[in-house]
Amino acid sequence: MIQGMLILLLCQLLGEWLMVFLGAPIPGPVAGMLILWLGLLVYGKVPDTLRLPAEGLIRHLSLLFIPAGVGLMVFAELLAAHWLVVLSSLLGSTLITLVLTVWMMQRMETYKARRRGEHGDR
Amino acid sequence: MEIDNFWVYFAARPLFWIVVTLIAFLVATWLNRKAGGTALLHPVFVAMALIISLLLLTGTDYDTYFEGAQFIHFLLGPATVALAIPLYDHMARIRKLLLPVLLSCLVGSVTAAVTALGIGLVLGGPDRLLLSLAPKSVTSPIAIGISEQIGGYPSLSAGLALLTGIIGCLLAPLVFRVLRVESQTAKGFALGLAAHGFGTAYAMQISSIAGAFAGLAMGLTGVVSSLLIPLIVRILGL
Numbered sequence: 001m002i003q004g005m006l007i008l009l010l011c012q013l014l015g016e017w018l019m020v021f022l023g024a025p026i027p028g029p030v031a032g033m034l035i036l037w038l039g040l041l042v043y044g045k046v047p048d049t050l051r052l053p054a055e056g057l058i059r060h061l062s063l064l065f066i067p068a069g070v071g072l073m074v075f076a077e078l079l080a081a082h083w084l085v086v087l088s089s090l091l092g093s094t095l096i097t098l099v100l101t102v103w104m105m106q107r108m109e110t111y112k113a114r115r116r117g118e119h120g121d122r
Numbered sequence: 123m124e125i126d127n128f129w130v131y132f133a134a135r136p137l138f139w140i141v142v143t144l145i146a147f148l149v150a151t152w153l154n155r156k157a158g159g160t161a162l163l164h165p166v167f168v169a170m171a172l173i174i175s176l177l178l179l180t181g182t183d184y185d186t187y188f189e190g191a192q193f194i195h196f197l198l199g200p201a202t203v204a205l206a207i208p209l210y211d212h213m214a215r216i217r218k219l220l221l222p223v224l225l226s227c228l229v230g231s232v233t234a235a236v237t238a239l240g241i242g243l244v245l246g247g248p249d250r251l252l253l254s255l256a257p258k259s260v261t262s263p264i265a266i267g268i269s270e271q272i273g274g275y276p277s278l279s280a281g282l283a284l285l286t287g288i289i290g291c292l293l294a295p296l297v298f299r300v301l302r303v304e305s306q307t308a309k310g311f312a313l314g315l316a317a318h319g320f321g322t323a324y325a326m327q328i329s330s331i332a333g334a335f336a337g338l339a340m341g342l343t344g345v346v347s348s349l350l351i352p353l354i355v356r357i358l359g360l
């Protein structure tokens with residue numbers, strides 16, 4: 001459990017350092033995720049000590065967004081003045097993105113599955 | 123007067139705001155379950171509303187709240203790193219779908235940013251507000267970085283990304299039903315791309331494979347967006 005937490009934090013720290021060093025705009029935690037993923041590919045399995053804290057954190061992911069969300073109160077005036085723009089933009093854009101992505105992904109998946117099927121028939 | 127002092131004494135302690143955040147979340151989760159799990163009463167949304175009300179009622183500013191809440195906020199970092207594990211668990215499936223994944227991610231990320239900015243431009247609003255909208259489908263920690271780079275309000279972007287997450291969880295079941303989507307991988311991927319961490323949390327409830335693809339989409343979208351959004355903003359001339 002503690003080793004696992006340490007691995008997560010180490011990957012994040014490595015990610016932060018690497019991105020500062022490279023001057024890349026990718027945030028440290030995402031770089032850390034990629035580093036841990038590569039590490040797991042090399043190591044070949046997920047150690048139990050890592051799985052425990054990782055799954056705990058992922059299960060309660062939504063709780064971790066609350067502190068940043070409360071920050072919206074700082075922009076109450078700006079949002080009150082332009083709420084229609086903000087809401088339309090968020091709603092419209094999210095709807096279009098969801099529809100397009102899920103449609104593309106499903107189309108390509110069935111296409112691949114069908115092609116694989118044809119190969120199998122031969 | 124004495125009551126006031128008493129209040130200041132407690133508010134000064136960061137622990138108090140951690141406890142408030144956790145209780146607000148538990149109450150919100152309970153309310154959500156009572157209401158039949160509707161996404162309209164998303165636990166995070168309800169918890170935010172409860173906490174903001176309490177802060178306004180007590181005249182506490184956000185910085186004071188964040189002194190305590192930052193310890194919860196901090197865990198977002200290791201939690202993001204932890205998403206490497208579902209990614210690894212479903213590696214075989216991901217490798218098979220590598221091209222669809224990369225293509226959908228590219229098209230989806232660009233669509234998310236362009237439509238958000240486009241709708242904002244058409245309806246009109248201050249430039250900094252529109253810029254803060256651009257990274258709305260990107261997970262909060264990355265949205266903050268992007269917003270900073272293109273000249274938006276970083277903390278507003280984080281909040282708007284959150285609202286997007288809630289909206290995504292609200293719209294997704296509808297979209298999936300209307301389009302008759304069966305594929306778990308497609309559902310998960312779309313959720314992670316359009317609604318980042320919220321979508322991923324939601325996809326985890328659908329199935330572990332949906333969750334893995336959501337985590338993948340969230341990570342990829344973050345990386346792709348941090349490279350492309352500054353470009354898109356320049357092209358749109360903002």
